[in-house]
Amino acid sequence: MTQLAYTLSLGPKKRPVIMDYAAAHGRAANDNARFETSADALRNAHVQSALRLLASHGLQAAQHAYDMAQKSRAQNDRHSADKWMHICRILDKRLAQKMERGSKAG
Numbered sequence: 001m002t003q004l005a006y007t008l009s010l011g012p013k014k015r016p017v018i019m020d021y022a023a024a025h026g027r028a029a030n031d032n033a034r035f036e037t038s039a040d041a042l043r044n045a046h047v048q049s050a051l052r053l054l055a056s057h058g059l060q061a062a063q064h065a066y067d068m069a070q071k072s073r074a075q076n077d078r079h080s081a082d083k084w085m086h087i088c089r090i091l092d093k094r095l096a097q098k099m100e101r102g103s104k105a106g
Contacts, residue, residue, distance in 0.1 A: 049091040062092035
């Protein structure tokens with residue numbers, strides 16, 4: 001356990017301001033628990049593909065991945081459709097859920 005990170009001088013006494021932040025607060029709410037570090041996340045092939053797609057298509061990247069997944073499904077290419085859906089899910093969960101709901105209904 002981390003001892004004393006900072007101290008606050010109050011006359012002759014010193015009081016701890018922060019003791020062990022991680023133990024007190026746990027993981028951040030926006031921390032992606034699937035990966036131990038951000039470097040681990042960047043090593044993930046789907047994350048790399050999503051970032052490249054975002055760089056080339058900007059804000060339309062999720063829609064492009066969605067369209068590619070639809071096209072792959074229409075061609076009965078399940079492997080490619082799953083890959084594009086995973087990329088779409090990384091970029092826009094709601095759009096991916098829309099396709100999943102559509103495939104369950106049909």
